[in-house]
Amino acid sequence: MAKRARTAARREPGVLLMRQATSLFEDERVREEFVHALLHGIGREHAIIVLEDKPELRVLPRQGAASWQPDWVIRIAADFRAAKHPLHEKGAFYSLDFSSVFSASAMLAIADPPRRVLDLCASPGGKAIFAFRAFKPEILACNETIRKRTGSLIANLTRCKVVGSQVWSTDPSVYARRWPGAFDLVIVDAPCSGQSLMAKGDPAPGCFLPHMIDMCVGRQRRITGNAYHCIRPGGHLLYSTCTFTPKENEKVIAWLLEEYPDLEAVEIPALAAHRSHLAAFACYRLYPQDGFGAGAFTCLLRRGGEPPAHRPSLDDLPASWKYGQEATPLRRMEPR
Numbered sequence: 001m002a003k004r005a006r007t008a009a010r011r012e013p014g015v016l017l018m019r020q021a022t023s024l025f026e027d028e029r030v031r032e033e034f035v036h037a038l039l040h041g042i043g044r045e046h047a048i049i050v051l052e053d054k055p056e057l058r059v060l061p062r063q064g065a066a067s068w069q070p071d072w073v074i075r076i077a078a079d080f081r082a083a084k085h086p087l088h089e090k091g092a093f094y095s096l097d098f099s100s101v102f103s104a105s106a107m108l109a110i111a112d113p114p115r116r117v118l119d120l121c122a123s124p125g126g127k128a129i130f131a132f133r134a135f136k137p138e139i140l141a142c143n144e145t146i147r148k149r150t151g152s153l154i155a156n157l158t159r160c161k162v163v164g165s166q167v168w169s170t171d172p173s174v175y176a177r178r179w180p181g182a183f184d185l186v187i188v189d190a191p192c193s194g195q196s197l198m199a200k201g202d203p204a205p206g207c208f209l210p211h212m213i214d215m216c217v218g219r220q221r222r223i224t225g226n227a228y229h230c231i232r233p234g235g236h237l238l239y240s241t242c243t244f245t246p247k248e249n250e251k252v253i254a255w256l257l258e259e260y261p262d263l264e265a266v267e268i269p270a271l272a273a274h275r276s277h278l279a280a281f282a283c284y285r286l287y288p289q290d291g292f293g294a295g296a297f298t299c300l301l302r303r304g305g306e307p308p309a310h311r312p313s314l315d316d317l318p319a320s321w322k323y324g325q326e327a328t329p330l331r332r333m334e335p336r
Contacts, residue, residue: 099296120172
C-alpha cells in the first residue's frame with residue numbers, strides 16, 4: 001500500500017492531475033487552461049473585508065469587481081501586503097483569498113439574517129468574520145477541532161472586534177447531541193484535499209491521491225451530518241471547500257440530500273454564471289482560470305419547515321473564550 005502511494009505521488013501533478021481535469025471539463029482548451037493555472041500559480045487574487053470604513057481603505061488600488069462581490073469587500077492585487085498596512089492591526093479589515101469571498105457570498109442569499117451562527121471549522125476565521133460583517137448575529141460560535149489552530153482564530157476575532165463571538169475546541173458531534181436545532185446558520189468550510197493551493201503557488205502534496213480524497217470525503221460527511229442536526233427548521237447550512245474533485249463537492253452534497261430529505265439546495269442568482277454542470281441541484285464552482293483567485297466550491301442548503309416558536313437555549317454553551325476576554329489555553333469539550 002505504501003509503495004503504491006509513493007508511486008502515485010511521484011506521478012503528481014501529471015497523470016492524476018490530467019485525470020482530474022478530464023473529469024471536470026469536456027473542452028480540451030478549458031482543460032489546458034485549468035492545468036496551466038494550477039501548475040503556474042496564477043490564482044493569487046486577494047481581498048479584504050472592510051470592517052471599519054476608513055479613508056485610507058477607500059484609496060487602495062483595486063482590481064475589477066466581480067458581480068457577486070459585496071460592496072464591503074475590496075478586491076486587491078496579489079502583491080498587497082495586508083499585514084503591513086497600518087489599519088490591519090487596528091482591525092479595520094480582514095484579508096483573505098478572493099475565492100473565499102465567492103464561497104462565503106452564498107450566505108447572502110439568506111433572506112432573514114441569522115441571529116445564531118455556528119462555524120464548525122472556523123480557523124483562521126474568514127467565513128466567521130464574513131458572517132459577522134453580513135449579519136451581525138447575536139451569537140457567533142466558532143469551533144476549531146485542532147486546538148493549536150485556535151490561537152490565530154482568537155487573535156483574528158479579537159483584532160477585528162467580532163462582538164458576540166465565542167471559541168471552543170471540540171468534535172462536531174458534541175454540538176449535534178447537546179444543541180440540536182439551536183442555530184439559524186451552520187458554516188462548514190470543510191477540511192479537504194486543498195487542490196486549489198497549487199494555484200496560489202503553494203505545495204499541496206497528495207492532493208490528487210485517491211486515498212487522500214476518500215479520507216477527506218469520510219471526514220466531510222461526518223462533519224456535515226453533525227451540522228445538519230444543529231440547524232433549526234428553516235435554517236441554513238453553508239458548505240464550501242477549496243478543492244475541485246466532485247467526490248468532495250457535488251457528491252458530498254448529493255449524499256446529504258439523500259440522507260436528509262428535508263434539505264434542499266438554494267439557488268443563488270448572483271452566482272448563476274458559475275453554477276456547476278456536475279449536479280442537477282444548485283451548487284457553484286470557481287476555477288483559477290476564471291481570474292478570481294485560486295478556486296472554490298460552495299453550496300447553500302436550507303432545512304425544510306417553519307422556524308419554531310421557541311428555540312433551544314444556548315445559555316449552557318461552555319465557551320472556552322468569549323469576545324472581550326483575554327486569550328487563555330483552551331480546554332477541550334469532550335463528547336458525552
